[in-house]
Amino acid sequence: MSHLLREHAPITERGWELLDSEARERLAPALAARKLIDFSGPHGWEHSATSLGRVEGIFDPPGEGVSGVRRQVLALVELRAQFSVARSELADADRGAEDVDLDALDAAAQAIAVAENAAVFHGWKAAGITGILEASPHDAIEFGEDCERYPRHVAKAVEALLSAGIEGPYGLALGPETHTRVLETSEHGGYPLLEHLREIAGGPLVWSPGVKGAAVLSLRGGDFLFEAGEDLSIGYESHDADAVQLYLEESISFRVATPEAAVALT
C-alpha cells in the first residue's frame, strides 16, 4: 500500500475510476504551465530534492588543512488540496448514476492547478521557487485591454526573445481575463485574433488560470524545468457515515534555467 492509503477508503473500484477520471478531466485543461515548460518525472514520492549541480562553501571545517563545500539542492514542495465526496453520491455512481456530484473535487482540481501555474509563472518565495516572470530580465510589455494592439505587443515580445538569441517556437500563456478578451475578438475582416496571435508566436495560446496578465516564452526546451516527485494523485484521509475526505496531491520543484527565455505582458 502506498502513502495515499487508497485501499483504506470505502470506495469501490468503479468509484475510484470515476474520481480519477473526473480529476484528470478537470486538471488537464487547467494545468497551463505543463503545456509550456519541460516536465521531468514522476520520480516517486520519496524523491525529495532536485540537484542543482552547484555547491556552496562551508566555513569552519572540523579539521586542519581541509575545506568543505555543500551541494545545493532545491527541495520539492508538496501541494495538497482537500475535498470530500458524499458516500451517497459514490453509492449512486456504483448504481450507474451519470450525474454524480463531484463539485468539491472539481474545485480542488482547479485550486491545485491554479497554485501550480502561479508558482511556475509568479514564483513561491517561501518554497524557494522563482517564477518565470520574476526571473525575466526583459522589460514587461504593457498589454492593456485594447485587443487591436495585442498582435503588435506579442510581436514585440517575440522580437525581444529573438534579439536575446532565444529561438522559438514560442507559446503564449494568457490569464483568464486576457484569454476571454482574445477569444471574443475578431480583427478587421473577421479574422480571429486568436489565430493571428498563434501565427506570430508559432506555438499554442494557453488558457492559464493563476497567471496575471500574459507571457510569451520559448518552447524550444531546456529553459524552464518542472520536476515531479509524485505526480498529481488522489489520496484518502478519513471518512464517516456521510462523506469521504480525500485530497489531491503532488510533490514538485521548478527552476528557471534561462531567465531571458520569457517576456511578461502586463
Add this chain to the structure above:
Amino acid sequence: MGFDQYHEPPEELPAQTRTFARLCTSLTEEAEAIGWYEQRMAVETDDEARAIMHDAQGEEFKHFCMDLEFLLRRTPVWREIAEGVLFQEGDIVEHGEDAEEEATEGAAARGAPLSGGESLGIGGLREVS
C-alpha cells in the same frame, strides 16, 4: 476483439492493471515489428523499398519508446532499474544487476510497491518541443 493480453479474468483486474497490460502488449508488438523490419531490410535488395521500411521502422522505434515511457512512469521500480541500465556506458549485465539490487532493496526498505503507480498519470502536457 481478443483479450490475449490478460492472463487473469479481465473483470477481476483493476482498471489500472488492464491499462498497464494493454501497454505491455503494445510494447511487445512494437518490438516485434522492429525485428520484422530489421529482417525485411536485411533481405530486400530494392533501395527504394528498403528506404520505406527504414522509415517505417523509425515509427516503431517511436511507438516503442512512448509505450516504454508510459510504463516506466507508472512503475517507479522499473523506472529506477531502467535509469541504472539505459544510456550507460560499460558492462550492461553489471549495470543491470546493480540497478536491480539497488532498486528492489530500496523499494522494499521504503515499503513501496514494485509496480502499479497510483498517480493520475498526467505528466507533461507540452505538445511542441
